Amino acid sequence: MTLAVKIPKACRHCSFISDEDKCPRCGNETSKDWQGYVVVVDHGHSEIARKMGITSNGKYALRVR
Numbered sequence: 001m002t003l004a005v006k007i008p009k010a011c012r013h014c015s016f017i018s019d020e021d022k023c024p025r026c027g028n029e030t031s032k033d034w035q036g037y038v039v040v041v042d043h044g045h046s047e048i049a050r051k052m053g054i055t056s057n058g059k060y061a062l063r064v065r
């Protein structure tokens, strides 16, 4: 059996993680070459979100190349 595995991609601009070739958040190009991620569930009260400049909830890559 072959499973079609979707490789998540991270936006080069805002680090938002999705399965799309273009970021659904800002429309920029996404990359498969990224490392680590944070899940932001409460961006208004998250220290990490504030440090990374994240203004909406979601999954964000820590480093995108």
Ligand SMILES: [Zn+2]
Binding pocket: 011, 012, 013, 014, 015, 016, 023, 024, 025, 026, 027, 028
């Ligand atoms: Zn983006």
